[in-house]
Amino acid sequence: MSMKLVTAILAYFLVRIVVGAAASDDVGFIYQGFQSSNLSLDGLANVTDNGLLRITNNTKSQSGHAFYPNPINFKSTSNSSAFSFSTQFVFAIVPDVPGLIVSGLAFVIAPTRNHKGGPMSRFNIMETLGLFDRPTNGSQNNHVFAVELDTFQNQDYGDINANHVGIDINSVRSKVSRPASYQANNKISFDNLTLSSGQPMQLWVEYDGIDGRIDVTLAPIAAAKPHTPLLSLTYDLSPILVQNMYVGFSAATSPVERGTSHFILGWSFRMNGVAQALDLSRLPELPRSGHKKVSKLFTVGLPLICITFSLILISGVAYYLRRKWKFAEVLEEWELAYGPHRFKYQDLYIATNGFTEKQLLGKGGFGRVYKGVLPTNNLEVAVKKVSYHARQGMRAFVAEIVSIGRLSHRNLAPLLGYCRRKEELLLVYEFMSNSSLDRFLYNQPKYALNWSQRFRVIKGVASGLFYLHEEWEQVVIHGDVKASNVLLDGELNGRLGDFGLARLYDHGTLPQSTHVAGSLGYLAPEYSRTGRATTSTDVYAFGAFLLEVACGRRPIEPRAEPEENIILIDWVFSCWKAGCILQAVDHNLGNEYVKEEAELVLKLGLLCSHSEPKIRPSMRQVLLYLEGSVALPVRGFSAVDLGFAHPAVGASTDNCFSHSVVDSVLSGSR
Structure with a gap:
């Protein structure tokens, strides 16, 4: 050495x-x-x-x-x-x-x-x-x-x-x-x-x-x-x-x-x-997470036990085969990657008591929604059955549903997963105890939300849309913003749900879909022409939603003759043109509302639903207005520079707008 x-x-x-x-x-x-x-x-x-x-x-x-x-x-x-x-x-x-x-x-x-x-x-x-x-x-x-x-x-x-x-x-x-x-x-x-x-x-x-x-x-x-x-x-x-x-x-x-x-x-x-x-033998034991079932002792002889067991076995096999056929569903190889988000049809069938009318929460143009309790963990869920007949694009549709399932925001209804059976899709959401917002707005509801509750719901939905447009890893276009798709939890907080029409694309790129889908009264004019959903088309629908909540009216009020139908955006705009926009506020509220906030919501609704996409604000700007961090300008307004066009909230103390250079911008949009 x-x-x-x-x-x-x-x-x-x-x-x-x-x-x-x-x-x-x-x-x-x-x-x-x-x-x-x-x-x-x-x-x-x-x-x-x-x-x-x-x-x-x-x-x-x-x-x-x-x-x-x-x-x-x-x-x-x-x-x-x-x-x-x-x-x-x-x-x-x-x-x-x-x-x-x-x-x-x-x-x-x-x-x-x-x-x-x-x-x-x-x-x-x-x-x-x-x-x-x-x-x-x-x-x-x-x-x-x-x-x-x-x-x-x-x-x-x-x-x-x-x-x-x-x-x-x-x-x-x-x-x-x-x-x-x-x-x-x-x-x-x-x-x-x-x-x-x-x-x-x-x-x-x-x-x-x-x-x-x-x-x-x-x-x-x-x-x-x-x-x-x-x-x-x-x-x-x-x-x-x-x-x-x-x-x-x-x-x-x-x-x-x-x-x-x-x-x-x-x-x-x-x-x-x-x-x-x-x-390790001296360490304390963890608390038990459940209760063990105590087995019953046999009180009959061996021959009777054997006979009973044989009958049960035969019945069980028959029952299993019958249920397997009843609840059969196709799981293709490419779907294995989405396994953690896929529910078994059998579990959803049991959870909803077989999709009975008693469990029905509501129905619309895209399917029915049922209340259920998952047998695996006793979690309350809302199950939406959507008919989806187009085989082409099914794989991309499921992939997007799974991606949307990773969204996490306090003002979004959590999408827990999906189930696909034949040509039917089932979307599983977390259950909201107070159902959807439209039940508190129309048809003389038993309980109408007060202004404070409505304004909190509006800000919550705006925060959720901002998260979808700018804060998540991809841009998410919801595609169907409306009161019936806003769910209320136990504390009446608004949560935007129903992502059945949502589309995703990477930040900095343009959406590729050219398929028009949505609800009448919420569709932006350019969407109907180009078929391309963007964040701006979501903002348009959000503008209609703002007016819907503030006025307690549907975007289109049907009348006996189609030409007599009342278009909510046009009606609120006419109130503004007449100089008294607060006349559009829901009469169920009486005078129990904050005038400054009501003016802000109505003006912002008109601004977001402007016919020119470039003039509509982004959801980031919408949040700043709703939170009072930025006021809508009256003087020095430039639609090109700022991208929005309404007078400042609070510019007048009465129930009317102060007319300015903005009038011409708004007037030109109708």
């Missing part, structure tokens, strides 16, 4: 001895259950009666944190290298209802135990695992190291899927991540694991302060620690970790009524050494 090699080996071990001795206190602790622990808890975190550490419960859009109560010395001085550390813990992510949006869990080392952060939306708090708000996410001043067990895919943060493990430094955008899996010691390949399965799993996190290497290892509860880690990253944590840090866990719940519970069953940690192994 050469002298240089001996010297290098001695130097290596000398550095390790010096680094190990530099720590004044090699902290180590172990919790085999948390019955008598003194952890620092906040948010939803608590310790259950049997000793489980529960980071969150099923409360929606909330976070929970649990930290070791005392700060731990991760460095000898502020400028020195970070010490090595090791931890092992057993966790379980338990969704209340399988198939719903669930949220992840993170092991975290941070300079503070306070991670409440700033105000966050319902999805922000889940996306960032309760660690950061959007402005601080990614800041070098965070000094946060975390290992995320993420069950929600956010493409904004580069998530690879909705079931992965990642190493995070100062941000929830992982430095490295892999799908959740483990390599058993007797295998050469990795086996997949489902983080949100509700089953307990083990995780080891180890940092070598000398080599600057981070190893993360995952395994089921019954498996020995694998020799091969799931993640291995060479990264010096010295600039990240400050001298005194806190170690613990963070999680956030999803924005749905039924959420996710995050449990820690046991936890071991050590500085400058290997964390003490957990005794």
Whole structure:
């Protein structure tokens, strides 16, 4: 052995001895259950009666944190290298209802135990695992190291899927991540694991302060620690970790009524050494997710049992064959890629009690809508049966339906999936308890929405359309914006639904479809000529929708003679021309409305339904007007420069418009 090699080996071990001795206190602790622990808890975190550490419960859009109560010395001085550390813990992510949006869990080392952060939306708090708000996410001043067990895919943060493990430094955008899996010691390949399965799993996190290497290892509860880690990253944590840090866990719940519970069953940690192994037999048990059925004892003799069993078997086979024929559906090979979004016809048939009239919610030109309860998870749904006779284009249609199923916005009715049977399509939506908006506007409704409720619905639908046009990864043209396609949830919030006519295309490109489809009274003039649906044709329909909600009238009021039909847009325009536009407000409201807001909605409705597409505003501009951030201009108006043409809201204090140069622009549009 050469002298240089001996010297290098001695130097290596000398550095390790010096680094190990530099720590004044090699902290180590172990919790085999948390019955008598003194952890620092906040948010939803608590310790259950049997000793489980529960980071969150099923409360929606909330976070929970649990930290070791005392700060731990991760460095000898502020400028020195970070010490090595090791931890092992057993966790379980338990969704209340399988198939719903669930949220992840993170092991975290941070300079503070306070991670409440700033105000966050319902999805922000889940996306960032309760660690950061959007402005601080990614800041070098965070000094946060975390290992995320993420069950929600956010493409904004580069998530690879909705079931992965990642190493995070100062941000929830992982430095490295892999799908959740483990390599058993007797295998050469990795086996997949489902983080949100509700089953307990083990995780080891180890940092070598000398080599600057981070190893993360995952395994089921019954498996020995694998020799091969799931993640291995060479990264010096010295600039990240400050001298005194806190170690613990963070999680956030999803924005749905039924959420996710995050449990820690046991936890071991050590500085400058290997964390003490957990005794899995001493860990507390997870709560049962259901009740086991007690089998009945046989009270008859063996011959009678055999006869009964034979009869049941014969009846069962006959019943199975009959139902298989009844619920037969064709699943073509190309459709296999859309499997997770496809429902079984049999499940939808059972959910709606066979599509009986009793379950019928409504019907229109594109199909009937039925209420149902899915037998798999008791989720209330609305099932729309759509007749689709064109075989050509079916594949593209299904592909778009599946793509639309990935939309996520508080003012869109969630499309859960589809079912295809022969020449019939069934679209499955989340059920809205208050049905559609038109039931509160027409035919002398038992309950008419007040102005505040209507204005909130208008702003909600506008926000949903803005998301479709500009905020999602593709441009989505809804194609059928109207009151009957706006659903109301339990709090009377508006959610735009029925995407049966929706079309998608990439940002920066032009739509290709030239097929005219939609509802009379909502179709833009250029759409009827060119057959090309655009964001501007959606804005036109939204303008008709604004007038529909404010006036409590249908876009076309039929009369005995077709030539006597009342066109709502023309009628409101005539009120404006007469100088008293507020006469068009729904008489059911009486005088109980905000005049400034009513004027804004009516004027904006005329503006959006302008016959010239270039003069209509974008949905981004519409939102600014509705939120009061920008006023509609009166003086210095230029339709070419600004692309809209109405007087400013509030320019007059009575019920009439102030006439200006805008009059000529509007007059020329009719």
